[in-house]
Structure formats: C-alpha cells, structure tokens
Amino acid sequence: MAQQLPLDELGTVIARIQGLLLTEEKVTDAVQYLALAAKESVTGTIGAGVSLLDARGRRTSSGYTDKTVELADAAQYQHGEGPCLTAWATESPVLVQDLRGDGRWPAWQAAVRHLPIRSVVSVPLLAGKESIGALKLYAATAGVYGPSSPGLVELFAAPAATLISHIQATEAPHRMTEALQASLYSRDLVNRACGVLMERHGLTHGEALQQLMRKARETGSPLQDISASILAGTPALRD
CATH class of the missing domain: 3.30.450.40 (GAF domain)
Structure with missing residues (x-):
C-alpha cells in the first residue's frame, strides 16, 4: 500500500x-x-x-x-x-x-x-x-x-x-579557473627559465625556448619540469 x-x-x-x-x-x-x-x-x-x-x-x-x-x-x-x-x-x-x-x-x-x-x-x-x-x-x-x-x-x-x-x-567556471591558473603558472615558469638561459648563454628568448623544448623532447619530461630544474639550479641543459 x-x-x-x-x-x-x-x-x-x-x-x-x-x-x-x-x-x-x-x-x-x-x-x-x-x-x-x-x-x-x-x-x-x-x-x-x-x-x-x-x-x-x-x-x-x-x-x-x-x-x-x-x-x-x-x-x-x-x-x-x-x-x-x-x-x-x-x-x-x-x-x-x-x-x-x-x-x-x-x-x-x-x-x-x-x-x-x-x-x-x-x-x-x-x-x-x-x-x-x-x-x-x-x-x-x-x-x-x-x-x-x-x-x-x-x-x-x-x-x-x-x-x-x-x-x-x-562548477564549470571553477574548473576553467583552475586550468587557467595552472596554465599561467606554467607559462611564467617557462619564461623565467628562458630568462636564465638568455643571461647564461647570451641567447634570444626564441633560442632559449627552443633549447627547453628540445630537452623536454629528449628526456620525455614536461616543459614546466625542465624549466623548474633550470630555476632550481639543476643543470638540465648542458652548456
């Protein structure tokens, strides 16, 4: 019932x-x-x-x-x-x-x-x-x-x-915001690493970015990880 x-x-x-x-x-x-x-x-x-x-x-x-x-x-x-x-x-x-x-x-x-x-x-x-x-x-x-x-x-x-x-x-804007924040962080990391290489080796920004990308491909590592290692002082790229 x-x-x-x-x-x-x-x-x-x-x-x-x-x-x-x-x-x-x-x-x-x-x-x-x-x-x-x-x-x-x-x-x-x-x-x-x-x-x-x-x-x-x-x-x-x-x-x-x-x-x-x-x-x-x-x-x-x-x-x-x-x-x-x-x-x-x-x-x-x-x-x-x-x-x-x-x-x-x-x-x-x-x-x-x-x-x-x-x-x-x-x-x-x-x-x-x-x-x-x-x-x-x-x-x-x-x-x-x-x-x-x-x-x-x-x-x-x-x-x-x-x-x-x-x-x-x-929820959708929150997810978008989180993704955007991650993207901005990654871009900032890469740009700072490029700055280090430019100063260290007298490279242009484009040349420094190409080196980072080449190392990322060779090691199979994310570009932001290679950039982080540069900023941490690890010799991810050889002179």
Whole structure:
C-alpha cells in the first residue's frame, strides 16, 4: 500500500533537501545527499539513487545509498534500458508496482532478478526544459509505491534538479579557473627559465625556448619540469 507524506512533513523534507544541496559545492556530493534524503523520505524504500546524464544518455555523475542500487543502476547502463533511463528519456515518471509482472525492460529485469527489488519509482530531474537525469527509489516488496508515489517524489525532485543544475553550472567556471591558473603558472615558469638561459648563454628568448623544448623532447619530461630544474639550479641543459 503506497503511503503519502503529510503536507507539513513534505514541506520539511523539501526544505531539508534544498538546505543540504545549497551547502554543497560539488555535484558528486549533491547527488549523494539527494539519494540519501529520498530514501529516508519515502516509507518502504530500501535504496535510492540519482543519476545525472548527458544529452546522449551517458552517466556523468551518480549517487546511491547502497550496493543494491549501485548494481541495479549499473545493469541499466550496461543494457541501455530500465526505469531510470526511461524516466530521463521520456521526461515522465515511471512506476513499477511489481517488477515480476512488468515486461518493459526484459534485459534489465533479468539482470536484477537476484536483487531484492520488487517495486520501483523513478522520476526525471527537470531543470527548466532540460532533463538532466533521474531519481529512482527501490523497494523489496511489491505494491510499496502506488499511483500517488511519482507525484510525491516529483515534488522534491523538481527543486533539487534546479539546485543541482545550478551547481553544475558553477562548477564549470571553477574548473576553467583552475586550468587557467595552472596554465599561467606554467607559462611564467617557462619564461623565467628562458630568462636564465638568455643571461647564461647570451641567447634570444626564441633560442632559449627552443633549447627547453628540445630537452623536454629528449628526456620525455614536461616543459614546466625542465624549466623548474633550470630555476632550481639543476643543470638540465648542458652548456
């Protein structure tokens, strides 16, 4: 018999999920917290998982509460079918009240036959007009989830999807900034090493850079490592 949370409890759950996600700076942490919150929020759930997918349906990030969910999810990606992928692709909730009598995903169902899964509810994570993944809940007995369950899960999946999408968007500039900082550091290192060689051997900047690059090729070492050895006083280049 499917259960529904009272409105006041549902509001508390939504606020808790939003609060957890807002404190996270990484998508991997955010999806893990969402999976844990979903499991604790819906009675009868033995495990929950969150999968973020790209435009081709390839998983980019995931969170799960236990090994059962991990194995069930892995089987979906291996066979290219299952309630999670269907919810993501159709942008509609998927309800399975008894997996043994449901024939929509034969390969996936055969793969998870040994797992304690009888009923499933999966909803898409919709951020604006984009489906960025899916949230799924598993139960060990049939009939745990009913017609009202997808709507209930969607109520807290919707704001969670928006927040996760925001975290995804803010992570990209951070990654770009880190890469830019590394690039600038490397360039500065190389330029300073060129300056040392120019002063030591009376070379032009271009000639010094060519020597550094030649040594890097000969030794199979990164250019910044050769430059660092010059600045540290190691005779990486012969006179």
